[in-house]
Amino acid sequence: MSGIFQFLSAHFHILHITFWPLLVGGIANGFIYSLIAIGYTMVYGVLRLINFAHSEIFMAGGFASYFLLHALIGHSTPSTGGSILFMALGMLSGGLCGMLVAVILERVAYRPLRRRNAPKLAYLISAIGASYFMFNLAGKEFGRYNLSMAQPFVNHSLFTIFGAPVQMYYIVIVAISAAMLFLLDRIVATTKLGRGIRAVAQDAETASLMGVNIDQTIVVTFMLGGFFGGLAGFLFGMSSGVVYTMGFTPALKAFTAAVLGGIGNVRGAMIGGLLLGIVESFSIAFVNGAFIDVVAFAILVLVLLVRPTGILGEQLGRSA
């Protein structure tokens, strides 16, 4: 019994000191999950399809920005102006490459099936096949080593919250992700494009009768999801490096986040990602590091037992 108390007090002690750094780190990772989760949730919204190849869109984005920044920066340390420029280039290259891969994926792996009214299971297999094809191709072409990304800025602690240092890297991730997610939320909520996406998600047939171009809407949905996935690949790669298998676990987590928030629901994906990031971050300090995924997925199951449709429920059509 005293052993249990000792264990708890020791771990709570650690938690007490590390609460703020863990929270900050968790929020930053959560935002990355949110960015990836957008791609899952939006595609699910319009196609009722889990795009399991989304992990490779994430990876492609990571590689595109890796190659660009490697060529531009190399081992030098950019000036402040340079940092902003390289960040922008990294985001753009990652996002655009993710977008391109997503569009190709839609054309090659999904549209032919849609034309033939294939069962949903066929999409799933096509998605898994495309995923394996892409990451193995990347492994063959780019090598199978973890490659360290050239750093657009020097990561140092900017300020402290309750004594916990907050790193530049986290600030950058949170600022970029929050801005991007806000922008997306506005696009979906207020623009004609967003209305089209919501209409197709709610009832594709009726939407087409009302003059919405379904093919175009689906492509645009893939493009948006792809951009965010590729961008996340860049942000993730800045700290973890890029390698052909880099998409596997983050994408699985992001998919979890999308389900947690309510699959098909854009705001749900954002909240799910954040929640998952924070929970994970705390579980590492609270229990052994090996339990990080056990805790994360146990919470997922618990949430789904209480709310089978996720925190915000499946409601892309009505959201915002």
Added chain:
Amino acid sequence: MKLRLNKTVAAVATSALLLVGVPAFSAASASGAAAKPTFVIGYQGPLTGGNAQLGLNMVYGVQLAVNNANKLNTLPFKLKVAKYDDQGSGTIAPAQAQAAIANKNLVAVVGPAFSTATRNSEVYYSVASVATVSPSATNPLLTLNKPDNNFFRMVFGDDVQGAADAKFLKDKGLTKLQIVDDGSFYGSGLAAVVEKYSRASGATVDTNTLPATSNCGGTASTTQYAGAASAAVAANYTGIFYGGYYCDLGLFLGALASAGYHGAVMSGDGSEDPALITGTTPASAANGVYISAGGGGAGGNLSGKLATQYKALSGFAASTALYASQAYDATNIIIEALKKTWKTRGGLHSLRLATVLQIHKTNWKGITGKVRFNNDGSLVGSSKGAINFFQVVSGAITQVGHS
């Protein structure tokens, strides 16, 4: 009738010849009596995947030894290398081991390279009596209580390395330690030894397990390192020991640097690879890290002409190729044994078994020094000076001492 009798006699004689096995071994070339038989030496280790570099270091050592043996032309047989890529993974290893065993010309294997892969492969190799001579698998349990082992290793086990590492940490004055492992058979084995000796010498020790991530051939999230690093900074450790491989260590080092950790970091031979530096973000986060490795360290024993041949074969320098020299010696030990056993009758299994027994008698002066094996397959000799210590200085792994 006479004719028929002759035919029968001829048939019986032919069958008898086949049964007794004049062609001593099925590998004997069918192209004619004068042609030499061909035997295969396998290599099992990671040739792809996040930790492939260590495996590539070794496989070129094997190829070099085989090329040189074939070139001499004094051998009564020809040799070939077959590669079995287990990616260093315990899950893929059994299939590769079975593929090696199924190779009808394969006599013995250099490898497996990694400890987990070795443990899971030995289940099959031991039954098939295939000698496995590993340049690098160091988990103590692989040879503990294994009489007449078919598994041999060219380096001391992690009991020797771990004890030396604990002493190194103590000598550096690091007494508040966190000992982290990657949950692998190798990593947790080494970490446990370091933990045991560190506690014995009076250090305060916390432990943690951070499994291999999806960037490095595992499935865990790389995000685990940020949380672990924050916790390590908060706990104010003066030293962290990492039992695992370079790819994940690189990610951990990046996280430790961002979290503002200023203590020392040390790791074992699984991290002794230049890819540690290229895989760490930012690369400067690898500076200062201590690394230990057994048996000749960074393959510096492949020198002179051998080093040139190695470079020509592999495309990278022998001086940084950890375990290349052990792989070279392991191959030569197998070739030496095969010189004595290649005529063994009774088929493939007999030949393999005879080779295992012959390797037990090894007394070979190789480029890594004198090599003899204990009955459990461990290396004979004084472990004093067996472990070299390195430090990453300005992006290069530099030797700083030895045990």
